[in-house]
Amino acid sequence: MEKQPRLLSSQLLLKNRVFEVTLNRALLTWKEIQTKKKRVYGSIHSTFKVAGSYCVPVPEIVAVREAEADSRTKDEGRWQKLSQKPTEGYPCAFTVSYVERGRQHRWRCSDVTFHCSDWTLCQQWVQSIREQLLLLTSRPKHLLVYINPYGGKQQGKLIYEEKVAPLFSRASISTDVIVTEYANHARDHLKMEADLKKYDGVVCVGGDGMFSEIVHGLVSRTQADCGVDQNCAEEKLVPCGIRIGIIPAGSTDCICYATVGTNDPATSALHVIVGDHQPLDVCSVHHNNTFLRYSVSLLGYGFYGDVLADSERKRWMGPARYNFSGVKTFLTHHHYEGTVSFLPATDILGNPRDKTKCRAGCYICQHNGKLLSEEAQLHKMEEPVSCSETEGDWRVIRGKFLAINAATMSCACPRSPKGLSACGPHHRPHLAPGSTSCVTSCATPARPHPHPQVLLQLSILLKINFLRHLLRHTNKDDQFDLAFVEGGGARGGKRLFRQICRDHPACGCTPVNSSWNCDGEILPHATIEVGVHRQLIRLFARGIEDQPLFEDFCTPSVI
Ligand SMILES: CCCCCCCCCCCCC/C=C/[C@@H](O)[C@H](COP(=O)(O)O)NC(=O)CCCCCCCCCCCCCCC
Ligand SMILES: Nc1ncnc2c1ncn2[C@@H]1O[C@H](COP(=O)(O)OP(=O)(O)O)[C@@H](O)[C@H]1O
Ligand SMILES: [Ca+2]
Numbered sequence: 001m002e003k004q005p006r007l008l009s010s011q012l013l014l015k016n017r018v019f020e021v022t023l024n025r026a027l028l029t030w031k032e033i034q035t036k037k038k039r040v041y042g043s044i045h046s047t048f049k050v051a052g053s054y055c056v057p058v059p060e061i062v063a064v065r066e067a068e069a070d071s072r073t074k075d076e077g078r079w080q081k082l083s084q085k086p087t088e089g090y091p092c093a094f095t096v097s098y099v100e101r102g103r104q105h106r107w108r109c110s111d112v113t114f115h116c117s118d119w120t121l122c123q124q125w126v127q128s129i130r131e132q133l134l135l136l137t138s139r140p141k142h143l144l145v146y147i148n149p150y151g152g153k154q155q156g157k158l159i160y161e162e163k164v165a166p167l168f169s170r171a172s173i174s175t176d177v178i179v180t181e182y183a184n185h186a187r188d189h190l191k192m193e194a195d196l197k198k199y200d201g202v203v204c205v206g207g208d209g210m211f212s213e214i215v216h217g218l219v220s221r222t223q224a225d226c227g228v229d230q231n232c233a234e235e236k237l238v239p240c241g242i243r244i245g246i247i248p249a250g251s252t253d254c255i256c257y258a259t260v261g262t263n264d265p266a267t268s269a270l271h272v273i274v275g276d277h278q279p280l281d282v283c284s285v286h287h288n289n290t291f292l293r294y295s296v297s298l299l300g301y302g303f304y305g306d307v308l309a310d311s312e313r314k315r316w317m318g319p320a321r322y323n324f325s326g327v328k329t330f331l332t333h334h335h336y337e338g339t340v341s342f343l344p345a346t347d348i349l350g351n352p353r354d355k356t357k358c359r360a361g362c363y364i365c366q367h368n369g370k371l372l373s374e375e376a377q378l379h380k381m382e383e384p385v386s387c388s389e390t391e392g393d394w395r396v397i398r399g400k401f402l403a404i405n406a407a408t409m410s411c412a413c414p415r416s417p418k419g420l421s422a423c424g425p426h427h428r429p430h431l432a433p434g435s436t437s438c439v440t441s442c443a444t445p446a447r448p449h450p451h452p453q454v455l456l457q458l459s460i461l462l463k464i465n466f467l468r469h470l471l472r473h474t475n476k477d478d479q480f481d482l483a484f485v486e487g488g489g490a491r492g493g494k495r496l497f498r499q500i501c502r503d504h505p506a507c508g509c510t511p512v513n514s515s516w517n518c519d520g521e522i523l524p525h526a527t528i529e530v531g532v533h534r535q536l537i538r539l540f541a542r543g544i545e546d547q548p549l550f551e552d553f554c555t556p557s558v559i
Contacts, residue, residue, distance in 0.1 A: 008128045013115040021114055023128055025135075028096065029055040030114070059136055060099040062273055063170050064129040066122065067093035067113050092116045094126045097170055099270050105261025105544060107270040109167055139275035140200035140243070140540070143168070145177045146186040146214065148206030148249065153318045156205045156249040163265040164205070164247055171273040175203075186210065190217025191224075201243045201540060203272060207250010208297055212519045214244055215282065215294055215537060233286040237533045245272035245540035251319035252520065254297050254413035255280075259431060261544040263414060272540040279535035280431055283408050285518060286529045293518050296537075298411050298420070299530065300517040302336050303329060303403035303466075308517040322415075330467065335400045336514050338526075343393055358410075358431055360543040402466055406530060416473035431543060 004024035011033065012021045019030040031053040093115040100110040116122040133139075147156045157179060168175055176199075180186050190202070194217075204214045218240045223230050226238040246256040248263040257263045259278050260271055283295040298304060310325035317324060390396070409431055410419030516523035 007132070008125065010116070010121060010125070012125075014112065019114070021125075023058075023125075023132070025058065025132065027055045027057055028061060028098075028129070029053065030112075056096070056098040058132050059274055061129065061133060062097040062099065062109055062167070062270070063172065064094055064096050064126055064133070066126055067095045092119055092122045094122055094129075096129065099274065101545075105267070105547070106264050107267040109170070109266070109270060136275065138277065139171075140173060140272065142199050143173055143175045143201050143203050143245070143272070144194060144196075144199045145175050145203040145205065146189075146210070147177065147179045148186070148204075148210040148213075149179055151207045151210055151250040152253075159249045159265045160205045160247060164203075164269040167266065167269040167273060173273065180210075184213060187213040187217040187220075190214065191220045196221070196242055199242065201245055201272065203245040203247060203540075205247040205249050207248070207253055207520065208255050209520045210250060211244070211246055211255050212294070212296065212521060215296060218242065218244070219282065219294060219536065230284070230291040231286075231289060233284065233289060233291075233529055233531060237282075237284070237536055239535060240537050243277065243538045243540050245269075251322065252413050252415070254411045254419075255409070255519075257414065258297075258410045258412040258419060259539055259541040259543060268541075271542060274542075276540060276542040278431060278539040278541040278543050280537050280539060281408050282533050282536040283406065283530050284533060285516075285523065286531075287525045287527060292523060292525065292528065293521065295406075295518045295530075296408055297519045298517060299406040299408075299519075301338075301404040301526075302334070302401050302514045304405060304517040305514040305522070306332075306334060308520060309515055309522055312522065330470070333402075334514065335402050336512075337400050338398070338404070340397045340401075340404060341394050344395055358543065360545045362431070362543060408532065418473070420473055 004026045007023045007025065009020065009022040012019055012030075014030065018033045020033055021028070021030045093113050095111050095113045097109050097111050100108045102108055114125070116125065145160070147160050149156050160177070165175070178186070178189065186204070190196075190213075202214055202218065204211050219237065220230065222228075222238050222240045228235050228238055230237075245268065246253075246259075247265050247268045248256040249265070253263040256268060259280070260267060280296060283299060285292045285295060285299065306329045307322060307325045310328060311321040314321040314324060405420065407420055412419035513526050516525070516528065
């Protein structure tokens with residue numbers, strides 16, 4: 001990093017020890033100065049030695065404030081050593097709150113209090129840090145908060161009041177809070193009433209369904225303001241100008257987990273405070289040229305549709321309803337006949353087994369997902385032909401499916417920390433490359449194909465394999481090396497599935513239709529068209545950071 005000019009540097013006390021504290025535009029650093037007795041030519045000299053050294057990036061400082069009346073009397077001896085005397089009767093200490101990184105991508109707000117020799121110096125420090133914070137223009141100052149009191153374990157209000165509101169107030173963020181009173185309250189308020197010009201962002205306290213309400217409200221509002229017709233499947237949608245923060249308080253919370261790395265309310269609040277940007281792709285779902293819904297996480301027919309339909313009847317169980325309905329659905333083993341048509345994504349990175357990881361500041365997400373490396377060229381040539389037919393550029397798969405899943409993001413969540421998309425080495429695709437990942441688990445093939453990765457198995461074997469496939473969600477293994485699972489990318493901006501046919505007679509043991517699970521909301525239509533809209537929304541998130549090697553709470557970084 002380019003060396004930044006020093007703005008301020010002083011010797012200050014921290015826990016009764018002397019530190020050299022320095023502020024520049026990028027970093028706040030503090031280095032301990034230990035006094036050590038050293039014998040030189042027979043006389044005792046006091047020499048300084050630099051020991052522990054810590055730093056916090058300025059953008060990760062949450063706030064600075066003057067500390068309350070402090071333990072100055074205790075420090076008297078130390079100040080005398082530094083030949084300084086603290087001013088009587090004034091606060092001579094200031095506290096810096098900053099982001100501290102913990103295990104598994106968790107962030108915490110920590111405090112460090114520095115004691116100054118006089119009031120003027122203390123004021124100078126507080127002022128200088130505040131000035132640096134004011135330069136961070138991407139930080140939100142005024143937020144509109146929607147709380148779903150009904151989702152997850154019905155703790156949304158409590159989570160916000162106890163874990164989030166105190167952090168927002170520490171960061172001097174003002175809020176207007178709406179606790180929703182019915183389903184689609186937040187969506188309709190955003191679409192028709194909210195004065196969005198007043199806010200720097202919208203915060204959603206709830207699960208993926210609540211986030212979906214916010215997305216629908218904002219996207220619909222933006223299209224209405226710009227005269228774009230959502231019913232026209234071919235329309236290019238206009239990106240939303242306002243960012244969304246997600247405080248996880250739902251049952252799966254995969255959009256939060258996949259963009260931050262954990263489902264922890266305080267971590268999410270800190271991501272909002274520091275004002276990061278994470279663009280996300282959004283799928284639009286149409287039926288007969290009528291707009292149905294948007295999807296950001298999972299659009300799943302068959303297994304996940306059936307799990308959802310069953311689990312909604314067991315809401316009283318809370319998040320555990322999915323496990324119960326998951327096992328039940330697995331054991332009932334329904335499969336559905338249908339046709340999937342899609343345009344393979346050959347012009348982007350993020351193929352199955354792509355070696356690049358999508359991490360904070362991802363190169364692929366920032367560079368329009370264009371084919372940029374030789375490695376990607378190679379993927380293009382190796383793209384499997386699979387069991388599908390082709391119709392021009394389109395690939396068509398007909399068969400009996402246990403599940404058809406289109407994941408616009410990794411769908412990583414505590415149940416499946418690596419997510420379920422086929423893209424990326426650990427199945428964590430890019431967050432905004434402009435494609436969706438289509439994973440089909442077929443029961444019987446319409447036509448077997450010799451390619452080893454897409455050869456489909458008979459359904460009795462499939463049942464065993466499907467369990468193995470599910471089990472692999474829970475660990476690091478490759479979910480897509482099983483013979484009956486097909487994974488592939490589908491191109492964005494075009495129709496992904498042309499139709500899932502209802503009219504093929506199914507074999508006697510199978511109900512005719514499942515329903516679509518669209519980000520956890522039931523879509524009753526079977527035939528749908530899906531298109532991907534690149535980077536349509538932006539979150540207050542950084543993407544998943546590379547994990548530090550050390551285990552314990554560790555920031556401020558030790559230099
Ligand atoms: C044997 C253990 C297998 C564990 C398999 C775990 C698979 C988890 C995949 C998770 C995909 C998540 C996609 C997320 C979608 C969400 O947008 C959406 C809404 O979120 P919200 O509740 O916050 O509003 N969530 C969902 O649709 C929930 C899907 C959850 C499915 C759980 C399935 C459990 C399956 C258990 C099968 C066990 C078979 C055992 C046989 C003896
Ligand atoms: N006040 C409310 N009362 C009832 N339902 C609500 C309310 N606010 C939002 N909802 C709806 O609650 C459903 C579940 O919310 P969600 O955040 O997805 O929680 P969960 O993760 O538990 O499913 C969503 O369909 C959402 O539209
Ligand atoms: Ca839900």
